[in-house]
Amino acid sequence: MAEKSFKYVIIGGGVAAGYAAREFAKQGVKPGELAIISKEAVAPYERPALSKAYLFPEGTARLPGFHVCVGSGGERLLPEWYTEKGISLILSTEIVKADLASKTLISAAGETFKYQILIIATGSTVIQLTDFGVKGADAKNIFYLREIDDADKLVGAIKAKKGGKAVIVGGGYIGLELSAALRINNIDVSMVYPEPWCMPRLFTAGIAAFYESYYTNKGVSIIKGTVAVGFGTNENGEVTDVKLKDGRVLEADIVVVGVGGRPLTTLFKGQVEEEKGGIKTDSFFKTSIPDVYAVGDVATFPLKLFNEIRRVEHVDHARKSAEQAVKNLFLVALEQLGDSLEELSCLYLKTNSRGILQAIFASEQGTSIDEYDYLPYFYSRAFDLSWQFYGDNVGETVLFGDNSPTSPTHKFGTYWIKDGKVVGVFLESGTPEENKAIAKVARVQPPVDSLEQLATEGLAFASKI
Ligand code: FDA
Ligand code: NAD
Numbered sequence: 001m002a003e004k005s006f007k008y009v010i011i012g013g014g015v016a017a018g019y020a021a022r023e024f025a026k027q028g029v030k031p032g033e034l035a036i037i038s039k040e041a042v043a044p045y046e047r048p049a050l051s052k053a054y055l056f057p058e059g060t061a062r063l064p065g066f067h068v069c070v071g072s073g074g075e076r077l078l079p080e081w082y083t084e085k086g087i088s089l090i091l092s093t094e095i096v097k098a099d100l101a102s103k104t105l106i107s108a109a110g111e112t113f114k115y116q117i118l119i120i121a122t123g124s125t126v127i128q129l130t131d132f133g134v135k136g137a138d139a140k141n142i143f144y145l146r147e148i149d150d151a152d153k154l155v156g157a158i159k160a161k162k163g164g165k166a167v168i169v170g171g172g173y174i175g176l177e178l179s180a181a182l183r184i185n186n187i188d189v190s191m192v193y194p195e196p197w198c199m200p201r202l203f204t205a206g207i208a209a210f211y212e213s214y215y216t217n218k219g220v221s222i223i224k225g226t227v228a229v230g231f232g233t234n235e236n237g238e239v240t241d242v243k244l245k246d247g248r249v250l251e252a253d254i255v256v257v258g259v260g261g262r263p264l265t266t267l268f269k270g271q272v273e274e275e276k277g278g279i280k281t282d283s284f285f286k287t288s289i290p291d292v293y294a295v296g297d298v299a300t301f302p303l304k305l306f307n308e309i310r311r312v313e314h315v316d317h318a319r320k321s322a323e324q325a326v327k328n329l330f331l332v333a334l335e336q337l338g339d340s341l342e343e344l345s346c347l348y349l350k351t352n353s354r355g356i357l358q359a360i361f362a363s364e365q366g367t368s369i370d371e372y373d374y375l376p377y378f379y380s381r382a383f384d385l386s387w388q389f390y391g392d393n394v395g396e397t398v399l400f401g402d403n404s405p406t407s408p409t410h411k412f413g414t415y416w417i418k419d420g421k422v423v424g425v426f427l428e429s430g431t432p433e434e435n436k437a438i439a440k441v442a443r444v445q446p447p448v449d450s451l452e453q454l455a456t457e458g459l460a461f462a463s464k465i
């Protein structure tokens with residue numbers, strides 16, 4: 001089979017790949033230089049839509065409506081856009097072997113791809129109950145949700161099992177968003193998770209209490225402190241019930257499992273340095289191997305604000321890390337050319353490239369691009385709820401506002417305070433201005449004299465920073 005060769009290759013066609021492609025175009029990538037290789041059959045899209053409007057009975061989202069970069073208010077990159085820019089979108093192609101030493105990738109169909117510079121953007125995969133040997137976990141109508149194909153299968157089941165019963169296994173992001181989406185489809189929903197409250201990796205008991213009551217009022221039955229240990233099936237191999245560790249058995253026509261994700265780094269095991277389950281990078285998303293970058297869910301990077309190395313599995317970081325990596329690799333390429341300011345200026349006049357303009361600026365300032373200085377930002381939407389979180393969820397907490405699940409406004413939040421400073425803020429039902437204010441607080445980390453005063457001031461504290 002013929003070998004294909006590109007200057008730049010991105011493995012993965014998800015959020016990070018799409019935002020990287022836009023940045024490549026901004027920087028003036030030339031036709032034929034860049035390829036995106038994706039195992040999905042569609043151009044990069046905003047993955048968060050899959051657990052929200054994609055599943056709604058009304059106001060349903062479908063492609064091409066949510067291709068990147070609409071999720072951040074940017075231009076929608078339709079498949080034609082890639083063609084116009086001369087970017088090869090190689091879809092339905094899974095890379096099964098990567099040899100970083102010889103800069104070679106091999107696909108499942110046996111095609112060979114060569115690159116000069118590689119960006120790893122393979123994202124995450126789901127943890128499956130079959131991984132733990134749960135009996136009957138391979139039954140029909142047990143669903144996971146990561147890619148658009150998974151969402152299509154789930155949409156089919158929602159239609160086929162109208163008015164039926166669903167069990168949602170897991171009380172994290174997928175658990176909370178999918179319970180709401182299925183309930184909106186008028187399905188009878190039970191949610192099962194092992195912890196004492198939902199979303200324990202972010203929520204405090206106080207935050208979770210609001211969501212659990214709110215969901216219960218919407219008709220979702222919440223079962224805590226136990227796990228699914230087996231599934232019953234009918235003669236067609238379809239799931240019929242979920243057996244719980246505490247002995248209860250729940251009837252089910254549909255099961256959705258959301259018990260966590262795992263970054264897809266297997267292709268590169270032993271070839272590149274890893275840390276905290278991801279591929280270790282510097283502040284420019286360069287890995288330990290020259291000419292290899294890693295972005296999005298797979299990258300373990302220096303989180304400057306907390307002086308720590310972290311991996312982040314959220315869309316905002318996928319977008320921003322991709323842009324940072326591409327900006328940097330253009331700058332490095334120009335530096336390697338050893339261009340003088342005059343040469344760069346001539347090149348800019350010829351190409352009108354933003355990357356070259358940045359290089360001129362950087363060269364005048366005697367600096368390169370800034371280190372990645374990320375402020376963690378997570379959000380979720382379900383029913384008519386919408387929350388945002390910025391910063392770090394460590395230290396003492398202060399709950400503020402109206403967290404009554406029956407209140408019409410339910411605007412409430414939580415501050416996290418460490419070493420006398422606010423380091424994280426959560427807000428439900430904030431306005432755009434209020435969300436901006438909490439983001440600023442998490443970035444500035446203002447000192448706090450008294451936790452009581454913070455509780456009394458509530459959102460007013462954030463608004464004055
Ligand atoms: P992403 O998963 O987007 O893309 C990886 C791509 O690589 C996929 O196209 C995959 O097929 C491809 N790939 C993997 N291995 C390959 C191989 N060997 N060969 C070829 N292609 C390969 N975050 C948030 O902040 N707010 C939210 O509301 C949501 N909502 C949400 C809903 C759902 C259903 C999911 C699954 C996830 C979210 N997230 C989220 C998380 C967010 O979507 C996620 O962090 C980003 O998509 C990560 O972007 P990446 O590009 O790193 O991976
Ligand atoms: P998660 O880590 O948010 O939650 C996993 C949950 O599964 C935890 O609450 C855990 O208690 C529970 N669990 C673990 N083992 C279990 C078991 N045996 N039985 C029952 N429950 C069990 O992961 P997720 O919800 O699966 O999400 C997967 C990925 O998708 C993550 O990367 C997440 O960031 C991403 N995602 C993000 C959003 C968002 O940011 N709004 C939305 C959807 C998905």
